Amino acid sequence: MIRDITIGQYYPSGSIIHRLDPRIKLIGTIVYIVSMFLFDTFWGYLVTGLFLFGIIKASKVPLKYIVKGLKSVIILLLFTVSFNLFLTPGEHELVRIGFIKITAEGLRFAVYMGLRLVLLILGSSLMTFTTTPNELTDGIERLLGFLKVIHVPVHEVAMMMSIALRFIPILLEETDKIMKAQQARGADFETGNLIRRAKAMVPILVPLFISAFRRAGDLAMAMEARCYRGGKGRTKMKPLKYKGKDMMAFCVLAVYILAILGVDRYFPMI
Amino acid sequence: MALLLDKVSYIYGGGTAYEKQALKNITLDIPDGQFIGLIGHTGSGKSTLIQHLNGLMKPTSGTVYFNGADMNAEGFQKKELRSKVGLVFQYPEHQLFETTVLKDVQFGPKNLNLPQLEVELRAYDALKMVGISEDLYDASPFELSGGQKRRVAIAGVLAMKPDVLILDEPTAGLDPMGRDEILDQIEKIHKERKITVILVSHSMEDVAKYVDRIIVMNKGGIAFDGAPKKVFTHYKELEQIGLAAPSVTYVMHDLNQMRIPVATDATTVEEAKQEILDWWRNVRERIIR
Amino acid sequence: MRMIDAKKLVFEYIRRDEEGNVEAINRALDEVTLDVMEGDFVAILGHNGSGKSTMAKHINAILMPSEGTLYVNGYDTKDEEKIWDIRQSAGMVFQNPDNQIIATVVEEDVGFGPENLGVPTEEIWKRVEESLKAVGMYEYRSHSPNKLSGGQKQRVAIAGIMAMRPKCIILDEPTAMLDPNGRKEVIRTIRELNKKEKVTVLLITHYMDEVIHADKVLVMDSGKVVMQGTPREIFSQVDKLKKYRLDVPQVTELAYELKKQGMPLPDGILTRDEFVEAMMEVRNGAFTR
Numbered sequence: 001m002i003r004d005i006t007i008g009q010y011y012p013s014g015s016i017i018h019r020l021d022p023r024i025k026l027i028g029t030i031v032y033i034v035s036m037f038l039f040d041t042f043w044g045y046l047v048t049g050l051f052l053f054g055i056i057k058a059s060k061v062p063l064k065y066i067v068k069g070l071k072s073v074i075i076l077l078l079f080t081v082s083f084n085l086f087l088t089p090g091e092h093e094l095v096r097i098g099f100i101k102i103t104a105e106g107l108r109f110a111v112y113m114g115l116r117l118v119l120l121i122l123g124s125s126l127m128t129f130t131t132t133p134n135e136l137t138d139g140i141e142r143l144l145g146f147l148k149v150i151h152v153p154v155h156e157v158a159m160m161m162s163i164a165l166r167f168i169p170i171l172l173e174e175t176d177k178i179m180k181a182q183q184a185r186g187a188d189f190e191t192g193n194l195i196r197r198a199k200a201m202v203p204i205l206v207p208l209f210i211s212a213f214r215r216a217g218d219l220a221m222a223m224e225a226r227c228y229r230g231g232k233g234r235t236k237m238k239p240l241k242y243k244g245k246d247m248m249a250f251c252v253l254a255v256y257i258l259a260i261l262g263v264d265r266y267f268p269m270i
Numbered sequence: 271m272a273l274l275l276d277k278v279s280y281i282y283g284g285g286t287a288y289e290k291q292a293l294k295n296i297t298l299d300i301p302d303g304q305f306i307g308l309i310g311h312t313g314s315g316k317s318t319l320i321q322h323l324n325g326l327m328k329p330t331s332g333t334v335y336f337n338g339a340d341m342n343a344e345g346f347q348k349k350e351l352r353s354k355v356g357l358v359f360q361y362p363e364h365q366l367f368e369t370t371v372l373k374d375v376q377f378g379p380k381n382l383n384l385p386q387l388e389v390e391l392r393a394y395d396a397l398k399m400v401g402i403s404e405d406l407y408d409a410s411p412f413e414l415s416g417g418q419k420r421r422v423a424i425a426g427v428l429a430m431k432p433d434v435l436i437l438d439e440p441t442a443g444l445d446p447m448g449r450d451e452i453l454d455q456i457e458k459i460h461k462e463r464k465i466t467v468i469l470v471s472h473s474m475e476d477v478a479k480y481v482d483r484i485i486v487m488n489k490g491g492i493a494f495d496g497a498p499k500k501v502f503t504h505y506k507e508l509e510q511i512g513l514a515a516p517s518v519t520y521v522m523h524d525l526n527q528m529r530i531p532v533a534t535d536a537t538t539v540e541e542a543k544q545e546i547l548d549w550w551r552n553v554r555e556r557i558i559r
Numbered sequence: 560m561r562m563i564d565a566k567k568l569v570f571e572y573i574r575r576d577e578e579g580n581v582e583a584i585n586r587a588l589d590e591v592t593l594d595v596m597e598g599d600f601v602a603i604l605g606h607n608g609s610g611k612s613t614m615a616k617h618i619n620a621i622l623m624p625s626e627g628t629l630y631v632n633g634y635d636t637k638d639e640e641k642i643w644d645i646r647q648s649a650g651m652v653f654q655n656p657d658n659q660i661i662a663t664v665v666e667e668d669v670g671f672g673p674e675n676l677g678v679p680t681e682e683i684w685k686r687v688e689e690s691l692k693a694v695g696m697y698e699y700r701s702h703s704p705n706k707l708s709g710g711q712k713q714r715v716a717i718a719g720i721m722a723m724r725p726k727c728i729i730l731d732e733p734t735a736m737l738d739p740n741g742r743k744e745v746i747r748t749i750r751e752l753n754k755k756e757k758v759t760v761l762l763i764t765h766y767m768d769e770v771i772h773a774d775k776v777l778v779m780d781s782g783k784v785v786m787q788g789t790p791r792e793i794f795s796q797v798d799k800l801k802k803y804r805l806d807v808p809q810v811t812e813l814a815y816e817l818k819k820q821g822m823p824l825p826d827g828i829l830t831r832d833e834f835v836e837a838m839m840e841v842r843n844g845a846f847t848r
Contacts, residue, residue: 311738311739311740312708312709312738312740312741313708415607415608416607417607442735442736443735443736444607445606445607445765445804445805446606446765446767446804446805446806447606447804447805448606448607448804450806472738472739473739475809512739512740513739514739516809517808517809517810517831518809518810518813520831521809521810521813521831521834521835524831524834524835525835525838528835528838528839530838530839530842539809539812539813539816542813543813543816543817543820546813546817546822546838547817547820547822550817550822550841553842553845553846554845557845557846
């Protein structure tokens with residue numbers, strides 16, 4: 001169950017998307033996220049959806065695998081959708097049960113909101129599927145490098161992020177193990193009211209934190225033993241250089257943005 | 271009969287690219303009171319198997335019976351099952367969470383909704399069984415040494431008074447003395463409380479001395495099952511699947527080949543020593559005559 | 560040349576109570592003197608808590624001695640300016656393979672050390688390739704470490720150290736968390752590096768069968784070096800080893816026990832072949848007398 005969480009996982013397939021410069025992938029993801037708020041029509045969703053679908057195909061990451069990542073946010077998704085569905089005021093009432101009513105506006109809004117969220121999550125998880133944490137670190141570090149001038153520890157923050165990503169699967173597995181071990185001691189996580197269930201988490205969280213701290217200590221020592229001393233004087237095994245395909249990716253991105261803006265401007269609202 | 275597996279199979283990640291059959295059609299009978307060594311290397315399916323024995327995992331097909339009842343049937347009391355079939359995971363000290371040793375050991379019995387007095391009695395009893403001295407009862411479990419932590423964790427499962435105790439590599443990461451201490455303690459518990467013990471290990475040498483039955487797992491199936499002496503006669507096949515019989519077994523076979531006639535079924539140093547000494551005395555007697 | 564030169568090394572840590580008063584002073588190292596020459600394979604044995612890991616951490620300048628001196632590759636570990644030179648010349652591999660792999664791709668992890676040292680890009684690639692080939696993990700260069708077995712992970716960690724081109728590798732219980740196959744893999748790799756790449760090896764372990772190929776073995780107990788010599792010299796003293804909470808390989812123990820019963824066997828037998836050979840001598844001797 002807990003192993004199903006796929007967000008933040010790298011999926012090696014060696015596709016062209018994988019080989020792109022992480023900076024273009026980061027910029028692309030940000031542009032993509034921003035673009036989601038630039039339109040409000042069916043056509044906009046169609047263009048965005050097709051664009052994402054095209055990228056997923058090109059990345060050779062199985063669609064099933066990416067969609068699986070949605071499982072872990074399904075509650076958030078349902079919550080948002082139903083929130084919009086039931087609470088949007090509007091004139092065209094469709095259903096009314098007691099004080100709950102669903103309006104045409106609400107339905108439209110809920111569907112679009114759900115779509116937007118799904119596309120957003122799929123898009124950003126695609127970035128982590130196709131970019132190793134180390135590349136990601138490098139990308140962020142280079143993109144935000146200008147902040148160093150005002151003494152922001154860009155390298156350190158980027159390093160922390162990449163390590164966090166590396167340890168997500170390990171800690172998830174550990175959580176699974178601890179849960180099972182406590183279940184073997186008769187612990188019950190499934191029944192009881194909210195307070196009881198929250199209390200039932202203590203036997204999981206305490207060991208998990210202790211283990212995380214122990215790992216952090218070990219890792220810090222291992223990094224020091226390998227002469228890590230911050231970003232100063234470090235060289236790169238895989239230095240970032242824009243290549244032909246990155247330029248092409250920039251062009252694709254530009255076309256996408258133009259398409260979104262065009263669709264929003266010239267096609268009628270549905 | 272306590273535990274019975276009937277044609278149990280388990281498939282991980284069914285329907286995905288990562289599909290893997292972890293258990294293949296396993297039929298196994300575990301009667302009361304045995305001391306069993308479950309051996310196999312990483313990925314042989316032994317961890318999956320033991321999680322089927324207390325209902326933490328459900329077979330993809332096949333049935334697991336506990337005292338004659340299908341443990342995955344509707345309405346079967348899983349909590350009670352887990353108290354009857356105690357499972358100690360690998361590195362069990364990683365599950366300790368309470369502020370004192372005593373409280374941590376009480377966690378299991380408390381979950382069984384027993385009266386407080388019974389909970390305390392069981393905790394004391396369990397801690398005594400694993401040889402934790404009383405002055406440590408109120409200490410934080412995190413202040414103990416590695417070996418002590420492990421014993422407290424084992425006590426946490428013993429306090430549920432299981433009929434079957436399963437331990438997944440209880441000696442991993444311990445030094446030789448720590449290893450012997452834990453195994454001796456487990457043997458003592460087995461003898462005194464007459465409970466079934468299943469010891470999961472990847473070392474034949476460690477378990478040969480203690481168990482009366484060895485089950486060897488390989489690639490999700492059972493490769494060998496029988497008394498240690500019988501299983502170790504397959505020492506060549508064992509080697510092929512990445513395991514090995516105790517080194518004395520090899521030595522005895524080597525000696526035999528070099529025309530030193532000793533019985534080859536010795537599994538411990540003590541047995542091998544007796545065997546060789548008998549031969550030696552024999553030789554000397556013949557020479558004197 | 561002397562690789563590691565420790566003279567009367569003392570390490571004390573002070574335990575304080577809640578008010579900050581000194582509660583106890585523990586001596587984790589007690590006047591340890593150690594000499595390791597370039598190209599040596601030296602093993603340190605000891606039970607958990609004997610001080611062997613503390614010793615390892617001193618060599619890597621993670622800990623500083625309270626008293627005594629320690630030179631690594633000619634650098635004084637107390638000299639803070641030389642700390643990176645020390646860590647580069649004496650690389651360290653730790654026990655838990657998961658907690659020392661930093662990157663999510665094997666080759667990137669191996670490149671981490673050289674990156675920190677400021678090695679030029681092309682040179683990093685060359686070193687990564689060489690190191691991965693040296694430990695036999697080159698085919699796995701673009702894999703995720705999470706999908707590797709314990710032994711493979713540990714070999715990647717060793718490659719990560721090798722890529723820093725150290726003169727010496729310190730391995731702190733590198734096999735404690737591995738299964739028998741993983742242990743064999745790692746030990747074979749370490750021996751090969753020592754022989755082929757002429758890397759000085761300091762192996763810290765409590766598995767006796769891992770040290771029989773070492774040039775020199777030290778036994779530590781309560782912070783002191785209590786025994787030192789060749790593996791044969793060390794293993795001939797079975798009772799003494801047991802006193803220090805260690806055991807010996809089964810073959811060695813068997814030979815020792817037989818000798819105690821009066822059989823004319825040589826001291827410190829380490830391998831099966833040696834034992835069988837000695838037994839044949841015994842037989843032939845008996846018949847020719």
